[in-house]
Amino acid sequence: MASTMKPSTSNRPRSVGTMLRILGAGLLIATGGIHLDLYLTGYRHIPTIGTLFLLQVISAFVLALLALVLARRTVALAAAGFALSTLGGYVLSLWFGLFGFKEIRTTAGVVAGILEIGAFVALGGYALFFAPASTRGPAQLQALARRAFVPLVAVAGLALVIAIANSPGVSAPGGSTTTISGSGTAASMKVSIRNFVFYPANFTVAPGTTIVVTNNDTVAHTLTALNASNPLGKFDTGNIAAGKTATFAAPSKPGSYAFYCSIHSFMVGTLVVK
Numbered sequence: 620m621a622s623t624m625k626p627s628t629s630n631r632p633r634s635v636g637t638m639l640r641i642l643g644a645g646l647l648i649a650t651g652g653i654h655l656d657l658y659l660t661g662y663r664h665i666p667t668i669g670t671l672f673l674l675q676v677i678s679a680f681v682l683a684l685l686a687l688v689l690a691r692r693t694v695a696l697a698a699a700g701f702a703l704s705t706l707g708g709y710v711l712s713l714w715f716g717l718f719g720f721k722e723i724r725t726t727a728g729v730v731a732g733i734l735e736i737g738a739f740v741a742l743g744g745y746a747l748f749f750a751p752a753s754t755r756g757p758a759q760l761q762a763l764a765r766r767a768f769v770p771l772v773a774v775a776g777l778a779l780v781i782a783i784a785n786s787p788g789v790s791a792p793g794g795s796t797t798t799i800s801g802s803g804t805a806a807s808m809k810v811s812i813r814n815f816v817f818y819p820a821n822f823t824v825a826p827g828t829t830i831v832v833t834n835n836d837t838v839a840h841t842l843t844a845l846n847a848s849n850p851l852g853k854f855d856t857g858n859i860a861a862g863k864t865a866t867f868a869a870p871s872k873p874g875s876y877a878f879y880c881s882i883h884s885f886m887v888g889t890l891v892v893k
């Protein structure tokens with residue numbers, strides 16, 4: 620990469636511009652991909668935020684495609700502005716909450732935030748320094764935008780870092796299947812809820828294991844046996860308020876127990892007693 624980039628900087632600035640444009644479009648598509656994945660795995664159920672996620676995915680793909688096809692300053696500026704506003708939405712939801720939803724820090728969110736800054740730098744850099752002269756705006760505006768570019772990138776990066784540092788975050792494993800081994804009731808199993816998803820959603824425990832459920836969201840949730848008439852046993856944490864923890868004992872009879880959140884029925888998982 621570096622060896623092909625160096626000679627271009629001095630001799631063919633246009634090819635550096637083309638690389639920036641392609642890089643920016645790629646980063647934008649990556650942010651759209653992360654949002655699509657989050658949308659499909661739970662965010663689609665969150666009011667307003669779910670719709671915004673879908674809009675983000677569509678806009679990111681359309682703008683990235685346009686930026687790839689059209690070597691125009693306006694298109695690159697629109698795509699750069701979009702990347703920055705997506706980042707703004709993330710920072711706001713992390714810091715203050717947005718439309719009644721307060722985001723919890725996750726790896727996917729942090730990665731998306733970093734990629735959005737990257738897309739802004741690449742597409743904004745292209746628009747301000749490499750776009751064909753014929754597609755540039757008035758010279759004075761251009762000079763002003765160039766001067767504001769680096770400070771703007773610094774502010775965006777700082778806002779992301781502060782928002783991330785202020786968010787509690789959770790280090791629980793992702794939605795994978797987890798098995799804990801332990802001797803009977805001595806062991807306990809930790810389940811956390813964040814952004815309307817159980818982590819882990821599927822797990823196996825010994826009979827009677829203490830299940831500790833922590834709600835990291837800003838709204839109440841429950842962890843409730845799905846089939847209340849399951850003859851093997853039932854369980855229900857009742858409402859767990861934002862930031863609170865509740866415990867219950869896993870059924871003593873081996874079997875598979877589907878569970879859900881009785882407030883948000885789309886939140887589901889399976890507890891296996893073995």
Ligand SMILES: [Cu+2]
Nearest residue numbers: 840880882883
């Ligand atoms: Cu819930």
